[in-house]
Amino acid sequence: MPRHKGDHDARRRDVSAAVWRVLVARGFGGLTLRAVATEMGATTGLITHYFPSKKDLLAHALTVLDEHRATRPRRTAPECPAPPEGLPALRAALMETLPLTREAVADSRIWVSSWDAALADPSLTSGHGARYARSRERIRHHVRAAQLRGELPASDPDETAAVVQSFVLGLVVQALFSAEELPAARQIRLLDGFLATLASAAGGP
Amino acid sequence: MPRHKGDHDARRRDVSAAVWRVLVARGFGGLTLRAVATEMGATTGLITHYFPSKKDLLAHALTVLDEHRATRPRRTAPECPAPPEGLPALRAALMETLPLTREAVADSRIWVSSWDAALADPSLTSGHGARYARSRERIRHHVRAAQLRGELPASDPDETAAVVQSFVLGLVVQALFSAEELPAARQIRLLDGFLATLASAAGGP
Structure with missing residues (x-):
């Protein structure tokens, strides 16, 4: 070079x-x-x-x-013999998004602070829109796998992915503003409760 | 005076x-x-x-x-004889939060842009935290009423309220960044799908 x-x-x-x-x-x-x-x-x-x-x-x-x-280092244990699939993979991906550690809080803080600047400029807005579309696509992949494994009821995976991404983004925002009410343990409990709700629901079109 | x-x-x-x-x-x-x-x-x-x-x-x-x-003018029709209760009241409250109209988009845009400034100052952070805590409390009230009316399964209403608020906040953010992918009709469809999921789930502790 x-x-x-x-x-x-x-x-x-x-x-x-x-x-x-x-x-x-x-x-x-x-x-x-x-x-x-x-x-x-x-x-x-x-x-x-x-x-x-x-x-x-x-x-x-x-x-x-x-x-x-x-x-950023993943939370998944390095000795884990195979990456999880289906619902466990979905849970692992969402855990990475939540502000559960000091470093993840700093990351989330910066992401949320980027929204003002990104909304003020059309090309940055569409860039962020594309980021969240890619994230929904990754979630959709896990949702579809979980459905095939019988871990989630049949539904339109695009709709379910949008709901899941909404849940996790909104939880990030609330956890940043209410750190005492929403410590890591409660965030994880809410995530698991939400996933249990999805798993036990009647499914959709 | x-x-x-x-x-x-x-x-x-x-x-x-x-x-x-x-x-x-x-x-x-x-x-x-x-x-x-x-x-x-x-x-x-x-x-x-x-x-x-x-x-x-x-x-x-x-x-x-x-x-x-x-x-801001409510979307609820003024000729509506009585305010809704339970699940319809929850749905109406969430509809008010979503950026479904031009004016609501402008409001949501400003709220999201306030998060950077609010996170940069501890007293503003706790002020926003208190706002979202009050919002969760309002949602909890509707969730509890819906449970008493048999429209939602029994669960800890605090946990369900936090999940519901997460969903709606995260949907607001995505709708601002992906206006074409998430027009009003799709936001409403996602909201109704989400509420149907809650209603048909097995319930929790």
């Missing part, structure tokens, strides 16, 4: 790390070109070289957030 | 109206003392007289949002 490319990649990683630190400290509301520059000990001009506008910076921050979530 | 008091109230209403217009146009991310002053054609100094700090302004904006929601 030519030296130039390596330098560029290293600098890009530095910028991404600085963006992440600003997000953790201040949320999206505090993410500015100046804040990233200060965090890096660089000039605002240098940051502008990477992000010509605030919108470019926000778009990059969302990518950083995606990457961070993708690389 | 002495003239002074009337003037003060009128000015307070002017300020509240300006705060509302800024929220509609820019969300909480764009709510600044300067923006409110510009909206009123007043000096920033005058606004500072009402709100010494940004935090005071945010707290007032949340109050304005509460008032606006409380006074």
Whole structure:
């Protein structure tokens, strides 16, 4: 790899790390070109070289957030011989989304803080819309598998996936605002109660 | 009423109206003392007289949002002879929360945009936490009534209320980001499917 490319990649990683630190400290509301520059000990001009506008910076921050979530250590035990399938896989995926650990709370906090900025710009809005559509698709896959295994009643898996994603997103929001009322143990109890409700329901069209 | 008091109230209403217009146009991310002053054609100094700090302004904006929601015309037909009870009352309350109309979309948009600012300040965080706790309490009341009427299976109404509120909050968020995928008709279908799931489930402890 030519030296130039390596330098560029290293600098890009530095910028991404600085963006992440600003997000953790201040949320999206505090993410500015100046804040990233200060965090890096660089000039605002240098940051502008990477992000010509605030919108470019926000778009990059969302990518950083995606990457961070993708690389976060899973809660699933590493010694687990095979990944779960069906309903247990659905439960495991939803557990990853809930703010059950200190790190997951920080992640959720940043995601929720991104919604204001994302709603203020049509292209960021559709980007977030696409993220949640992909998430519903992953949930749908688990719902369908659980139905085939007889763990969930027959229903339109798209509808069930949208209901499941609604439940988990709304629980994230409430847990952030009411940390004392909704500690990890209660979040898990609510999740398991919700899944038991789905499993015992009559099913749908 | 002495003239002074009337003037003060009128000015307070002017300020509240300006705060509302800024929220509609820019969300909480764009709510600044300067923006409110510009909206009123007043000096920033005058606004500072009402709100010494940004935090005071945010707290007032949340109050304005509460008032606006409380006074928004209900979807329930005015000729309806008696307010619904039990499961129909629960459904009606949830319908009011969903972004089913243009005005409700604007309201939801502002609420979601308030979460970043509210999470950045502990007293605003607990204020939002209290709002959602009151909302869960209202839902719990309807759930309990529906159980007594035999419309929902027996379960801990606190747990069911938390699940219901999670579902509706998460659906609001997804509908804002995926307006095309989740138009009003589909939101209502998801709500009715979710309520049918609750009604047909085995119930819980």
